[in-house]
Amino acid sequence: MAANASHRDDNLLEDIQTRLETLNKSERKVAEAILRDPSAATRYSIAALARAANVSEPTVNRFCRGFSATGFPDFKIRLAQSIATGTPYVGQNIEPDDTTAEFSDKIMLSTIANLDKARQALNPQAIAHVIDYLIQAKQISFFGMGGSASVAMDAQHKFFRFNIPVSSYDDALMQRMIAAGAGVGDAIVLISYTGRTREVVDIAQLARANGATVIGITNPDSPLAEACTAVLGVTAPEDTEVYMPMSSRIIHLTVIDILATGVTLKRGPDFLEHLKKIKESLKATRFPLN
Amino acid sequence: MAANASHRDDNLLEDIQTRLETLNKSERKVAEAILRDPSAATRYSIAALARAANVSEPTVNRFCRGFSATGFPDFKIRLAQSIATGTPYVGQNIEPDDTTAEFSDKIMLSTIANLDKARQALNPQAIAHVIDYLIQAKQISFFGMGGSASVAMDAQHKFFRFNIPVSSYDDALMQRMIAAGAGVGDAIVLISYTGRTREVVDIAQLARANGATVIGITNPDSPLAEACTAVLGVTAPEDTEVYMPMSSRIIHLTVIDILATGVTLKRGPDFLEHLKKIKESLKATRFPLN
DNA sequence: CAGCCATGTCGTAACTTTACCCAAATAATG
DNA sequence: CATTATTTGGGTAAAGTTACGACATGGCTG
Structure with missing residues (x-):
């Protein structure tokens, strides 16, 4: 490596x-x-x-x-x-007169490039810490608003397979209520692109004041990052271009993958049986492969 | 390119x-x-x-x-x-005794590799067709179940910005009801990793029988793919490994990005104003930069 | 108009490739 | 079964490319 x-x-x-x-x-x-x-x-x-x-x-x-x-x-x-490394279009933005093939490729490549940047910026120590927090948690909540709501939901779906109570919320009021009621042993993961949404920062401070473990997947130098117990910094790729989609969601999702994998690994081999059972349970809902 | x-x-x-x-x-x-x-x-x-x-x-x-x-x-x-192209670990599976740095890197790299494979397999013509369908649609619904639910939700969030009615559903019954009530002018986008979930295939057939445009983001040779008006094939990367997360979600999300961008481009420059307004509206909710 | 920086010419050195040849292994034949 | 073709694997040496350095020239600046 x-x-x-x-x-x-x-x-x-x-x-x-x-x-x-x-x-x-x-x-x-x-x-x-x-x-x-x-x-x-x-x-x-x-x-x-x-x-x-x-x-x-x-x-x-x-x-x-x-x-x-x-x-x-x-x-x-x-x-x-x-x-x-994948940059025929380095920095080249999407132009209004691009063909479908061109802008499709540009989006794919810029996503790949951003993921690779995130990979290099990865802080394994911070990840290890967060994994430890998550394992110790009696209950985990994932919070995301706007574009991050789907990331939170995905995280819930992934962590659901571990048998800890997991939930996700995209509603500010619900988030606030959970934060108000949280305490020691609860982990709250806040997913935010900018880390500057007031509401989200408020919620982080509230939860933390109550003794909950507050984990941020967000921009490392942001008000939210400061309010968290632990932060996984995802330096936001510039958002200057009108047409370019935000790849931050995708980086966040990959971080979620890493966390889920880390938890699985720490759980040890007997836990794999549990995961296999869940996978098996889906078979009945599907058309067989020939 | x-x-x-x-x-x-x-x-x-x-x-x-x-x-x-x-x-x-x-x-x-x-x-x-x-x-x-x-x-x-x-x-x-x-x-x-x-x-x-x-x-x-x-x-x-x-x-x-x-x-x-x-x-x-x-x-x-x-x-x-x-x-x-990043093959320190490609093909190398995650081992139970990997360090955090190791498995994090492996996940990142395999995600990147899968995205790149998807990029190569991209069919610009099919994408262009789907974009045309979406532009013509009077109403768009995104359906995803299980792990694909969050992708559907993300799609809704992205397409919400165009002023067409957009919704997303992760509930089979709701999906079925929408499909039953759909007709010409409605577009239904089905997101499925395997394309083999019976329920999803049923829904596709139902919607199509009613005259709706049914678009699949799924495995190209699957029952679902056959039931659709148009398919964006995402050949599923093998899912043999216990620890490895499915990167299909991420590929699906990127495809959504491409579709959304395609729609934006087709809408023309005056539409950009609309998008900027939406972006501006979020500023008030944030801490200023310094 | 003197000096300096930018750029080009040419020759040489390093590197790659081709052509040729020998040795070993394998197959064939008396 | 031995001995001789034949093929295959691999090395030597020379020819052909390619890249680099030293030097020369031309244009621009002070």
């Missing part, structure tokens, strides 16, 4: 994109040639790329060095990895 | 792993040398790799050709992509 971590964080293509402005004339030509068709660039020789960019070979070489590669071949390897 | 699709599906590292048995003595030495440290292999020259594997340079070259590369440099590029 650590082995290739070093290559992970430097998304070369993104770098090229952002540094485009700061480059001088001929290096920009190289950058543009690469961005025009990044995957083709990985197949070019230095001579071919030089020709495509209308510059000389050493210029290409210097360009590569500028991006802290030891030379052109090294640069190509890094570029190849960067492409595979 | 199509440009790099060709390289996408061939996971070289996996290939090497599986074909290891079928290789002859010295080619196996090469394979082993690569597998010993794949990311280091991308930095080797052909001579260095030959030395590491105790074979001659042409042997390495022949090995590369065996994996349908045009030569060693091409092979290295493909290897680099294969590593970046």
Whole structure:
């Protein structure tokens, strides 16, 4: 896992994109040639790329060095990895005249990219702590409003399989009532994209004052994060683009998956039998596979 | 977008792993040398790799050709992509004694891998059709049961912003009632992981018999898929592993994102104003940024 | 108009690939 | 069963590419 971590964080293509402005004339030509068709660039020789960019070979070489590669071949390897990480459309927004194939791909890729960013930002220690809290809880409530309501509901559905009492609420009043009645031994998981919704922060403070364990799946530097016993930070991807959907829901869901898996693992092997029974119980409702 | 699709599906590292048995003595030495440290292999020259594997340079070259590369440099590029595509753990299941960091990473990576598979399998034409159906609909209902209930709910939340009447149901009886009362001009979107739940198939047939447009987001070869007017196939990733969560929900959600975006785009620029207003309306509920 | 930075030309070194050859293993035949 | 074809696996060496460094030139700035 650590082995290739070093290559992970430097998304070369993104770098090229952002540094485009700061480059001088001929290096920009190289950058543009690469961005025009990044995957083709990985197949070019230095001579071919030089020709495509209308510059000389050493210029290409210097360009590569500028991006802290030891030379052109090294640069190509890094570029190849960067492409595979899935960013032909890095930063490229959805345009009104995109074809269905284009915007579909952009959405998929940006979702993937965001998940990967979240993966890198993951804090295993914090996750381990939250799992411990959840295991100790006598009762768990998942709260989410607006777009996070469905995440809370999904969490309930997943945690339902452990035999702790679990509920989810998308209604502010219900949430407030639960928070008011909560106490030591109760865990409340608050899911919020921004972590800035007043109502949600209020509820967190109320529950915590009553002695409940309050867990936030939210933006790490937000009022909500401060109000929680433990926080799983999901740095919100920028929401500047009109058409781009929020991928935060999807990251939140994946975090829920991780928590549920963590709880399952801690429960030990005898618990697996219980899970299998639940799975079996669904078979009767289905058409058999041929 | 199509440009790099060709390289996408061939996971070289996996290939090497599986074909290891079928290789002859010295080619196996090469394979082993690569597998010993794949990311280091991308930095080797052909001579260095030959030395590491105790074979001659042409042997390495022949090995590369065996994996349908045009030569060693091409092979290295493909290897680099294969590593970046994120296969430290792909295929590797979660083990009971995994650390938090390990299983978290595995879940993230497998989710990403599944999303990428879905991306490749995407059928833009089918998506375009479904978008057309949704735009023409006078009313849209999203149906999902069990784990898909939250997906349906999320879809409702997203489509709510377009000013068509939208609802979502996770209750079989309600779904049946809606299906019974549906008619031409109504669109019903059924979300199901397996596509084999009897109840869901029934409902699809009922709604369709009444003239409603029935859209399935489900497994393409399933009874449900056959009962629908249009299907967005999401080939279900294998569900063999006990600990691994189903990533199908996440794929379904992303498909919902794509549909919602498609509808937004078709609605044209004046509609963006409407969306902005909705966004603005939420500001009052939040703590300001600083 | 002097100096410096940006860019290109050319030659060389490193690397990859091809062509050729030998050895071992396998199959075939007397 | 032995001996000889034949195929397969793999290495050596030379030819062909590709990339890199040193140096030269041209354009821009002060």
